[in-house]
Amino acid sequence: MVELAIGIDIGGTSTKVALINASGEFLAKGSFPSHSVGGADVFFPNLLKSIQSLLEEVGIAYQLVGIGIGAPSCNEQEGTIEGAANLPFQKPYPIVQMLEDASSVPVWLTKDGNAALLGERRFGIARNIDNFILLTLGTGLGCAIMMNGRLIKGSSGLAGETGHIRVANNNRKCGCGKRGCLETYVSAVGLKRTVMALLAEETMPSILRAYSFEQLDAHLIYLAAQEGDELARLAFELTGNVLGEKLAELVTVFEPEAIVLAGGMAEAGSLLTRPVQQRMESELLSFHKNKVRILTTALATNDAALLGAASLVWDQLRSVPVS
16 A cells, blocks of 8 residues: 655645655646635635545555645644735634644645755755755745755744845835835746836837736746847846845855755746846855855756655655655
């Protein structure tokens, strides 16, 4: 009988669910919108439906041994999601207790960025790297930090909220209530906001002028940039400059060997990584220059967080080595 873990990645746009074995193999995978009519009241029923559908899809004898969850703004000690800017939960949401009651298996919770880091460390491009920072560039910006082979969690598991450090002299409103947060510039939504600002300020022709704010998304901007659209490429340049400047500050504090970019925005490749690397290097102290690699995930989009969530189960049960 095959032992399986459920990995759950709760994101601002969608919630991904997967059945994963101890070798990191996906046996089934699904998703549903994180925001649906009914808000928080329908989130948990939708989650249970997704899990049940995947369990029915598996055509082998299995034993479910645990559930791991990656989610933004979570309190690991309490097992709750609290104040997530991009989720429908207004009050602390006891996701761990709810799932343990519904499934009768142990459940572990960690910050979404931490989950992605664990997946990248065990199964991805960061294997054998003991000091690195991972950024997930999706609807928002997640961050996790590993130093000397240990995940830095902080007192309640929320260390590394880099998406909410401020960009100097800027005033974009963030879903968290603050203004000027990094994720309002460096995320899929942030890229779209940059494009809309450029469309208003610049006179250069662009195929993106044909789209409304609701129609526009990061993928369309990427496709335009690939086709040589000057405004789309400028948007990536500006986004990379903002991120590179803030990464230089993180390097000064943590001195990582590498910084790994994951999430949908990372698929832009050199359109993003080139300006990030150039701006970061220009801002670094002399003894840090040319020492920090900018890497993009070797895993499929969203897989790192799912694998890392499942790794919470395997690590706790010691079914596989921790490192």
